[in-house]
Amino acid sequence: MTSPQSFAQRFARLADERSPFCLGVDPSKDLLARWGLPDTAKGLSDFCERILDAAGDSVAVVKPQSAFFERHGPSGLLVLQSLMYRFKDAGTLTLLDVKRGDIGTTMDAYAETVFGAGSPYEADAATFTAYLGLGALVKTIERARASGACAFLVVRSSNPEGASLQTSMGADGRTVAEVLADGLRELNEKAGPGELPAGAVMGATLPASDRGVVKRLGGALMLTPGIGAQGAGFDDLKSLFAGREAQVIPTATRSVLEAGPDVASLRAAIQRHVEPARRFRMGT
Numbered sequence: 001m002t003s004p005q006s007f008a009q010r011f012a013r014l015a016d017e018r019s020p021f022c023l024g025v026d027p028s029k030d031l032l033a034r035w036g037l038p039d040t041a042k043g044l045s046d047f048c049e050r051i052l053d054a055a056g057d058s059v060a061v062v063k064p065q066s067a068f069f070e071r072h073g074p075s076g077l078l079v080l081q082s083l084m085y086r087f088k089d090a091g092t093l094t095l096l097d098v099k100r101g102d103i104g105t106t107m108d109a110y111a112e113t114v115f116g117a118g119s120p121y122e123a124d125a126a127t128f129t130a131y132l133g134l135g136a137l138v139k140t141i142e143r144a145r146a147s148g149a150c151a152f153l154v155v156r157s158s159n160p161e162g163a164s165l166q167t168s169m170g171a172d173g174r175t176v177a178e179v180l181a182d183g184l185r186e187l188n189e190k191a192g193p194g195e196l197p198a199g200a201v202m203g204a205t206l207p208a209s210d211r212g213v214v215k216r217l218g219g220a221l222m223l224t225p226g227i228g229a230q231g232a233g234f235d236d237l238k239s240l241f242a243g244r245e246a247q248v249i250p251t252a253t254r255s256v257l258e259a260g261p262d263v264a265s266l267r268a269a270i271q272r273h274v275e276p277a278r279r280f281r282m283g284t
């Protein structure tokens, strides 16, 4: 059996054909209310119809945040599952934002939930945290590799609260983020060429001092939240990720979704992100 194309290979093709932009989908209680929708699974479902209509096949990646679906219980999860499969049908890569992190055996169950043919979500990618140690995630990353998927680990988050923990210095003089970046690079080096099953979350809001962490990541893909509502712009990506543009997946959520519920306005907001993301990738 031939192995599936890796997430990195599929992302590169779509980023060139469409744009590298990743659209976040966070149907919060407030947003549902602003869109005039009930705070129910039916409201969620109507929200998702509009997102599908507006985004279509214009973005490379879509990133639903599981929490906003989980809060509606099993019926919310069915809406999430349907959204993931319908974007897949549109040829868009699905990145499930769940930020799971636990001991190895529990991680196996989480990985079986998100990755692989026949799994409930068959996600192309998902987010994880490594507070219980990178070693606890090795099998998750291996399952991602075998499924042609990518496991994105939070290395430096976009929120200000993350900095003190992530930049804490260990006994060997490396920060927590540097230790994670080195481990992540080594895992990618052990996988086959072009597979890159371990990606990194690196906030677009980070200071220039984090360029060292970016370098340690080697060829890993980087998901960069923080554009728009958290204050960063596409121009902020230029200095932090200079020379690594092809590895960056710029993502924004609220700055697009606030344009709803009108589908034409949503489409225009998506284009306002798709275009600068494309220009950033081309280095122009």
Ligand SMILES: O=C(O)c1cc(=O)[nH]c(=O)n1[C@@H]1O[C@H](COP(=O)(O)O)[C@@H](O)[C@H]1O
Binding pocket: 024, 026, 065, 097, 127, 154, 156, 157, 158, 159, 201, 203, 225, 226, 227, 228, 229, 230, 251, 252, 253, 254, 255
């Ligand atoms: O993994 C993420 O996407 C993520 C990582 C991070 O460091 N910061 C961050 O805000 N996010 C997610 O990005 C979404 C918010 O994006 P904005 O609405 O564009 O600010 C939420 O779903 C967050 O969980």
